[in-house]
Structures are given as structure tokens and as C-alpha cells.
Amino acid sequence: MKKSGAEIIVESLIEQGVDTVFGYPGGQVIDLYDALYAYQDQLRHVLCSHEQHACHAADGYFRATGNVGTVIATSGPGATNLVTGIATAYLDSVPLVAITGNVSTNLIGRDSFQEVDIIGVTLPVTKHNFFVKSIDELAPIIHQAFEIARSGRPGPVLIDVPKDVQQAVTEYTPLGKAEKYVEKTVNSRQMAAAVEMINESKRPYIYIGGGSLGADVPDEIMQLAEKIDAPIGCTLMGLSAVPTDHPRYLGMEGMHGHYASSMAQHECDLIIAIGCRFSDRATGNVKKYVPQAKILHLDIDAAELNKNVSVNLGLAGDIHDAVIRMLDHVEEKKRPAWHQRIADLKQEEMFQQEQLANPHKLTPQALINEVAKYADDSTPIATDVGQHQMWVAQSYPFKQPRTFVSSGGLGTMGFGLGAAIGAAFGAKKRSILFTGDGSFGMNIGELATLKATGAPVVVVVFNNRVLGMVRQWQTLFYGAHYSNTDLHDRESDFAKIAEAFGVPGFKIDTLEEMPEVIAKAMAKSGPVVIDVKIDPDEFVLPMLPPGGSMDQIITMREEI
């Protein structure tokens, strides 16, 4: 049947299983929006207030569901506004298809109104991108874009479609749903070497990253931990893969990692790294990183092996297949001395936490625990970036994979609200966003999206009137020179702002009123904003000192 380019785009998206797209209209995508109008029964479009946050929404949609997120923007400024969102997805290996309009092919290269070479701009932050020169290429390119985004190490793909290509008409034949490429599997010789390393090890430590979620192996990893009697630690991106109350689980390690997890990693003699990339925030000083340990690194992306740290054995290939084979072949073994040491470390950590706890103060931890009472096991928990993000990462009781929605690699302040909206649409249920007053200032316009869509997003603002993470560094390492991190002079009443947008707003100033106000806010079925005043001098602890190694982890403020 004859179809226009715009219709082909919408039909192809539906064919790829997309039920929701996020976006913002503009001059060069009017045709596409006209097709969206015609197909509104089959494909929902969520209008955001800004393209960046539409892109984060598509990203959050994936993180909560595992399905590719899709975002639409117009040419020029619409397209450039996507860039931060695309880069965020790229650094966290999130599959995303971004569709941008562009000026007609006869106007390309003439600095036409709202013309930007978005292919050139997004080259370093996309897995691949396409400029559609003619309508005949359109359907195959969309098909390939989904294939590329999903396959191997996932990532964002951008498709730039000039206006005349959207308007042109051609015969359209559906190409079917794009499948993942068949992944290369780890060969048996390397697997044998890996199994031998694990069998010989006295103190193994399983270390998982975001790749373990992508490969869908959290269950197998927990079985592996039982079989070889090893603890499990994770990176920020690996959070939620293993339930935080799992007996083998030690928590996140790295810059603001858990004490037991970081110490165990430092003391182990073998790191079994699964789907992680040894980011500088995860390793601390790479030259002093886990000196006693051998490293066994399994990743879908061969280029990650020996990139950030040199490893003893690198296995490139399908993680799902490799973990199952590993689980089949390793010896079942008890490692009592190591088991005891882990138990001791956990005990120490618990003791430290008891020391630090202050039941009479409105601490971030108290707030997180109270909010968590209203979430179920599959509630998506989104964050922005900064201190609040680390507090949530450290102490939120995650139960199910894909419930932590946070910008890890790029650390994008302003990520949260869009992502929480996307997660709520994807998971088809209430999502909770923890944000800070700094981050919230970057995406506050999306309250209009909450109002319009009624998306059930609970926004909890850790309002400390400072840019806390930078301020913490200024306190510790820059002689308390609070350069441009004090926001007291611009202190905002976020509850009132929310009300002005038409979203119910709540305020919490004291510990005493907290449970009641949260209960009231949570009783609402739609979106709410809870503005919570916390101490500006609250620190994120533990932390690794700059240039320090895992064992130099600082757990008490007095140690600094």
C-alpha cells in the first residue's frame, strides 16, 4: 500500500512494538505529528515540556521495562536539545531510537532556518546514526536502527529525516520486528580457564554491573554466588539486579560504596566481573585497585576488556550464555574463612551505621525508608544526580531488577523527572523520583507534563538549599570555599510551585510531621511533589578519598 514517509515512520514504530513515544513538535516534524494524529489509537505520544526531558523519558521507559525507548524532536534546536539525553543513554548503554526532523533535502547545507547537522553533532554519543536521503531507505533504516539499538552492547541510535522525505509517498511493505543479532559466545577454552580460576580461588567476589541486567542473569548470578560461596557486590548501574536483603549481597562499591562491599573487594583474591566497565568512579585509584586480586572480566563488548584496568582473563561474548555455562561447570565449594570474613565485615558495617544513625533528626535515610513503605517490589525508583542519588543508591531497599532508574555514566542533573515519567508510562504504575533542589531546578518545567498526563509520579525533593555534592567536596578539599554552591538566596517553595502547575504539593520541615505528610501525599493517585527540608551539611558517607584505594574508605566524618 502507498504510504507517506511520516506514515511509514509511525507504522514502523508500531511494528517494532513501541506503544509510547515521547517528544515535542516543530516545523520539520509537522508531517510526522500529522501521522501521529491519525494513528493516535495505536501509538500514544507523550508531549513533554522540553526535548531533553522527552529523551530522558524514553530512557526511563527503557530502564523500567527493558523495551527500546523512542523520542521525536524537530530539527535544529529540537534536535540539539536531545543531545544531553542521548549522551546519558550512551554512557549507560541504553537502547533508544531518536527521530529528528530536518529541513528538506534541497535546503540542506544552506544554513536554512532551524537547520543543524545533528548527525555530526551526535556522532560521538550515539551507537550509530542515520540520515535518510530518500523515502526508499526509510523503512529499512528504522528497522536497522532498532536492531542496532537492541543488539550487542545496546545504545542510542538517531535517525534524521528531512521534511520532504516525510512527505514523499512510496509503496510500503512491513519488514517485521527487528531481532537482536546472534551474539558471539565465549569459547570453551576460555571458559575452561575461567572455571579453573574460580575453582582455585580462595576469596572470590562477584562484581556485577548494568550488563548483568541487560543480559537478564541476576538469578543465575545469585545461584553462582551460592555455589562458590562468594559475596556479590555491584556498581551503581548494577543496582537492583540483586535484592538488597539477599544474604550474599554486600551492596554497591566505589566512590560512595558500602563499607563491606568495598573492603571485600579490596581483600578478595578473584574478582568475577560481569557486565561492568571499571569506571573511574567504581575503581578509585586504578593503580592501587584491588592489588591482591586476579580479575576475570566478562562483557558483551570486547573493547571493555583491558580498557580501564588490565585483567587476567577477559571473556568477550554473550553474558547470559557465559554465566549459565560458568554456573554449570564450577565446583561447588565452601570457603569458610572467606565466608567468616564477609560476615565480620557486614557486622562492622552494621555497627558503623548504628553509630551514625540519629533517630532524632530528619536524615535522608529516614526519609528514604519512610517513602519506601509506600512502594511495592516493582515500583520504579528514579533519581536525579548528586547527594540524594548516592543516598538512594546506598540505602533504598531494592527488590526487583530494573527498579533503579538513574544516570550513572554521564551523571546528568535534570535526568530524573523525565525519566520518572517515562518509567511510570513504561511500568504502567506509580514511580517515585528522589531529587534534589539543584537537579529539580533543571527539569521543573516537566511538572506541566505531570499535570497534563496525570502520570502517577511521586516527586520527593531533598531540599538542602545547597548543591550538596560539590559543597561536600568544597568542605573537605577546598577549604570550605562555597563557591556558587549556596542556593539559600534562591530558596524556592517547591510545594507552591507544584500547586501553581496544578500538581498537589506538600512540605515537610520536621521529622515529627514526616510520616503523616508522606501518608497524605501517597494517598493521592496522581502526581505529587513533596518538598522536604534537610540539613545542608549532611554528607554522603562512606566515601573514597581522591586518589585513594578501596581500603582507604572513609566511613566517619571525623576520619577526614
Added chain:
Amino acid sequence: MDKKKKIEKFEIACLVDNSAGVLTRVSSLFTRRGFNINSLTVGETEDPNISRMTISVFGDEKIRSQCIKQLRKLVNIRNVKEMMPDACVSRELALIKLRNNSQTRPEILAAVDIFRCKIIDFSPNTLCVEITGESTKIDAFLEVVKPYGILEMSRTGVVAVQRGCSYLFEDDLDESAFMETDRTDLIA
């Protein structure tokens, strides 16, 4: 010095889709990852849909392996292989315009003869030499003629193919590239 940290020149050959923007993707990758390109040549192959690139890069062992592995990830790149000097023939071409007068001419002509170059243009004050060979040969010739005055020159960059029956279309995923035995970046 640690062998793995030694900085050397190495050459990589790739078969790439002959489509717009591929060269940009490759050069963007090199810029972003901080690899230093010494030279890059690209041209069509016997199949008009496929071009072949030869990239000469400076770097240590880590850069060498990152370079190859990162290139393999690009969607438009079909095959990537390092061209090992002892298993390849490589050539570069240069056109060199030299200052020329009756005193220096005989010496230049002698050098041209010894290096098996060709004179392809001549004027009363200049002559232009075409030289083909491995890059080191061109470097050596340049050393010799530098004192006479090089007015301008243009080098093509290296092209290379493997010797014997090996060719680039073979599956070249070298599994040993993923095996390491010790952690080289630790402070002892």
C-alpha cells in the same frame, strides 16, 4: 622499558561500507578516544560497495588493542586487521618538489637513481620527484634531499596488504587478543 608501554607506529587495515560519513565516523572515533593518527588512506575496492582504509597510528600496546576493538564496533566497518610488518607488503607514494640548479642537479639525480625514484616534472629552478616504497624509504630519501631545499611535498600515507594467501575478508577475531596474563597497570 616495559615492552607493552613502548610507543610504536602500527598499521590497521579496514574494509568499510562505501557510504557517506564513514571517514568522519572513523576520524571522530580517533579524536574521541585520544588516538593519534599518523596517516589515513581510503579508496574503493574491487567491490564498489566497499572501501578499504589503511590507518597508521602511534601508540602503545593498550592503544593498539583499543584501536582495533573500538573500530570493530562501528556499524559501517566490516573487517579490521592489524597489518603486521613481517606479514605484509606496504607502500607509500610521495611527490617532492625540490630546488634545482646546475650545481646540485647531479647530486639530486644520483640520489633519485639510488632510491629508484622518477623525475616527473622539471623546470629551470625546480624538479619534482615521485618516490614509492615503504614509509621508511621515503623518510630516508627526504633526509638525503633536505639540504637541497624541499619546496613542497605531498605524501599519500601507507597502503598495505597481507602477503601470501591471507586476505582481509577472513574472520579475523583473534581470541588471543582477549587473553592477558598479568595486571600491568598496578603499582608494584
